Amino acid sequence: QSVLTQPPSVSGAPGLRVTISCTGSRSNIGAGYGVHWYQQLPGTAPKLLIYDNTNRPSGVPDRFSGSKSGTSASLAITGLQAEDEADYYCQSYDSSLSGYVFGSGSKVTVL
């Protein structure tokens, strides 16, 4: 049971917009700790997409955006492309566990 909850799967047609939620609690997201998002293609290491809630590292397309409110965060992908099919994970710090935690992961399917 992950401390951060994500929907197992999300799907959308090419060109459309999808969002992935990441629900936490007052000991992690709600405590003000930053949320980071990763994309993981099959058989590869994760890639940092969003850091500290809303920021994109250099090279990440602006089709990817992050937001945070209260005890939850979201990743939005606009203009969905076939290459976006992957697993996506959120991450934050949890003060009760005194360590970092990942979300349960969401598989994005492009219809």
Place this chain on the structure above:
Amino acid sequence: VQLVESGGGLIQPGGSLRLSCAASGFIVSSDYMNWVRQAPGKGLEWISIIYSGGSTKYADSVKGRFTISRDNSKNTLYLQMNSLRAEDTAVYYCGREYPDRGGVDVWGQGTTVTVSS
């Protein structure tokens, strides 16, 4: 900027293994370094961090069994894994925390640990 892991393999339950993560392009001791694992078909699990000052944290699942360390002269991160269990079977990744920003921005390619008799 690159990380290259090594040291994975097949090990019997109760055994020990040491993973290595060689860094290039940056100084391991100046940054926060993590170990993250992924069991077959499962999600990511954070397991340990070593801060630039040398302090460490562990996930409850490995506390007391795993030890994170670094060798500054070799610019290499390590994970000593003792009392291995079947549930420790996973791909192990090392990663650098994005300096002053958070998140892991540099990842190794992963090394596979299989705990089985």
